[in-house]
Amino acid sequence: MTKQEKIDLRTVMVQTFMDAVEDDVNLVVVVSDSTSTSKIAPFMEKYPERLINVGIAEQNLVGIATGLSLGGYIAVTANAACFLVARANEQIKNDVCYSNSNVKLVGLNAGVSYGALASTHHAIDDISIMRGLGNIQILAPSDPIETNQIFRYAFDYEGPVYIRMDNAKFPVLHDENYQFKVGRVDVLKLGDDVSIFAVGSVVHEAYDAATALQSESVDAEVLNVSSVRPVDRMQIIESIRKTHKVITVEEHTLHGGLGSLIAEIVAEEGLRAKLVRLGITEGQFSKAGPRDQIRAYYNIDVKGIVETTKKIIAK
Amino acid sequence: MDNKLFLEPEEIVEKAKAIRKRIIQMNSNAGQGHTGADLSETDILASFFFRILKIDNDYLKNPRRDRFILSKGHGVGGFYCTLAEAGLIEESLLDTYLQFDSRLPGHPVRQKMHYLELNTGALGHGLAVAVGLALSAKLSGKNFRVFVLTGDGELQEGSNWEAAMSAAHFKLDNLVAVVDRNTLQLADRTEKIMALEPLEKKWQAFGFDVHQTDGNNVAKFIYTIESLDMKNKKPHVIIARTIKGKGVSFIEDQPAWHHKIPVGDQIPRAIQELE
Numbered sequence: 001m002t003k004q005e006k007i008d009l010r011t012v013m014v015q016t017f018m019d020a021v022e023d024d025v026n027l028v029v030v031v032s033d034s035t036s037t038s039k040i041a042p043f044m045e046k047y048p049e050r051l052i053n054v055g056i057a058e059q060n061l062v063g064i065a066t067g068l069s070l071g072g073y074i075a076v077t078a079n080a081a082c083f084l085v086a087r088a089n090e091q092i093k094n095d096v097c098y099s100n101s102n103v104k105l106v107g108l109n110a111g112v113s114y115g116a117l118a119s120t121h122h123a124i125d126d127i128s129i130m131r132g133l134g135n136i137q138i139l140a141p142s143d144p145i146e147t148n149q150i151f152r153y154a155f156d157y158e159g160p161v162y163i164r165m166d167n168a169k170f171p172v173l174h175d176e177n178y179q180f181k182v183g184r185v186d187v188l189k190l191g192d193d194v195s196i197f198a199v200g201s202v203v204h205e206a207y208d209a210a211t212a213l214q215s216e217s218v219d220a221e222v223l224n225v226s227s228v229r230p231v232d233r234m235q236i237i238e239s240i241r242k243t244h245k246v247i248t249v250e251e252h253t254l255h256g257g258l259g260s261l262i263a264e265i266v267a268e269e270g271l272r273a274k275l276v277r278l279g280i281t282e283g284q285f286s287k288a289g290p291r292d293q294i295r296a297y298y299n300i301d302v303k304g305i306v307e308t309t310k311k312i313i314a315k
Numbered sequence: 316m317d318n319k320l321f322l323e324p325e326e327i328v329e330k331a332k333a334i335r336k337r338i339i340q341m342n343s344n345a346g347q348g349h350t351g352a353d354l355s356e357t358d359i360l361a362s363f364f365f366r367i368l369k370i371d372n373d374y375l376k377n378p379r380r381d382r383f384i385l386s387k388g389h390g391v392g393g394f395y396c397t398l399a400e401a402g403l404i405e406e407s408l409l410d411t412y413l414q415f416d417s418r419l420p421g422h423p424v425r426q427k428m429h430y431l432e433l434n435t436g437a438l439g440h441g442l443a444v445a446v447g448l449a450l451s452a453k454l455s456g457k458n459f460r461v462f463v464l465t466g467d468g469e470l471q472e473g474s475n476w477e478a479a480m481s482a483a484h485f486k487l488d489n490l491v492a493v494v495d496r497n498t499l500q501l502a503d504r505t506e507k508i509m510a511l512e513p514l515e516k517k518w519q520a521f522g523f524d525v526h527q528t529d530g531n532n533v534a535k536f537i538y539t540i541e542s543l544d545m546k547n548k549k550p551h552v553i554i555a556r557t558i559k560g561k562g563v564s565f566i567e568d569q570p571a572w573h574h575k576i577p578v579g580d581q582i583p584r585a586i587q588e589l590e
Contacts, residue, residue: 028454049454055484060443060477067447070432072378072455075447090437091474095444099425099434 006169009147010039016151032061034079062091069102081107081123109167111251118288128256138228140164142203143173149180166201183230191221195239198249199258209305250279319371324534331361337396342576345413351559351572353393355497360397386441387466388422439472449490468500482550483522490550497559530555
């Protein structure tokens with residue numbers, strides 16, 4: 001792939017499924033009428049017996065995936081994040097997390113991926129919900145290279161994993177030598193003036209904002225928190241100790257997501273820092289409409305991040 | 316244990332009596348417990364652990380073992396007492412029931428206790444997981460059976476019917492759901508709270524091979540299980556009619572005994588009735 005080519009991360013995900021089966025990984029994929037949502041067709045054609053469609057029944061999706069994992073399979077669920085985390089919440093809590101099953105939950109089209117389809121279809125609380133559960137790892141790839149590596153990691157790791165996915169196409173942010181390491185914060189750009197933490201697809205907005213800021217002589221550090229749990233607190237602390245100015249960017253509610261995570265660390269470590277959290281406003285459902293306009297409204301696009309950065313730098 | 320657990324029904328009846336006495340003793344000691352549910356399911360659990368599951372030394376290590384899921388997690392007290400009676404756990408462990416950080420909490424925790432496949436307690440979870448397990452057997456060409464014991468009030472949870480629909484769709488004839496049909500739930504009679512009848516017809520409509528039997532009669536229960544046609548391309552359900560609190564006159568069929576324990580002279584009276 002070229003540097004500029006944009007790729008649907010779900011296509012990369014499905015390729016990891018195919019590669020895994022090819023490599024004798026005991027993988028089954030469970031969907032809930034979400035064959036198009038998951039772009040699973042190539043897998044379904046090649047390995048029809050390994051694709052289980054439970055119909056429009058998310059509780060059953062997660063329960064059946066758990067049973068498959070207890071029977072020795074690595075069970076991957078693939079459906080829209082909004083239905084997964086809300087409808088199957090208790091199955092995720094008890095069957096997957098509490099029972100410590102080897103299930104990988106993929107939350108597709110998370111955040112406001114569904115744009116105009118409005119809040120029934122938006123998943124703006126998936127990270128906070130997963131953070132409230134005991135033992136599940138929470139990962140969110142930002143680009144094709146990281147998507148590939150995160151799924152490979154999840155198949156190797158024994159235990160519950162949640163992977164937050166987007167429905168748009170993205171260019172690569174990483175070079176071919178990038179190595180995802182669970183827990184590590186991925187520093188995409190070093191800088192001294194401000195630390196911009198972002199998660200998932202808005203990492204691109206943060207990165208492009210930092211590039212724009214560079215031409216205005218603002219040197220922003222961009223940190224991709226693709227591993228929300230576990231996470232290396234020391235890396236976060238060190239960046240904040242260096243810049244003392246922090247912006248968090250997430251297509252997620254400000255309750256319990258990345259912004260909360262960073263705020264907890266700032267408070268607990270007594271860090272001297274100015275912190276601005278960008279995301280879906282507290283206590284509100286997300287706006288509906290074209291996605292770029294939703295992002296603009298919440299200042300989680302390039303322009304919003306640039307302006308927020310300028311304000312925080314000026315203080 | 317050197318040989319596998321495979322007793323005759325009349326021997327299992329004696330084991331069930333002993334399990335019931337343990338339940339009375341354990342719950343009284345703990346000061347809490349789901350006594351009604353524990354006594355309701357005793358004959359079913361005894362039938363599984365002393366015969367149907369054919370438990371031997373290699374059972375837990377064997378990926379082809381028959382699986383048993385206790386979906387009615389609040390009946391875990393009866394489960395612990397059955398394991399103790401079968402010599403599968405130390406008897407002294409029963410003294411720790413419900414104590415702080417005990418291996419024997421009030422709902423099943425598989426990380427703490429072998430023979431538990433799933434952490435249940437929230438109702439309506441076991442059947443879907445059993446469907447997944449049964450599917451895994453079909454997919455991997457293993458011929459193990461999957462049993463799941465549900466309560467009857469539990470069937471008010473809609474998730475069961477999602478799972479039932481899929482069990483029939485996937486033609487899981489290696490799956491057996493057993494409904495502990497004692498007609499009582501937490502607050503009152505099932506038919507008063509939210510009627511389940513006609514229960515047999517509901518399961519039939521969902522594509523199940525449906526059987527009814529006396530769930531407090533070991534011989535009949537075992538006969539029903541062992542007579543199932545496990546190659547009929549249909550999942551099976553056994554509606555096991557039971558009496559909640561079975562074996563102790565003042566506990567039997569009393570809604571109030573869902574989450575109550577014998578105290579004072581009720582303890583020797585209960586034990587005496589179980590002799």
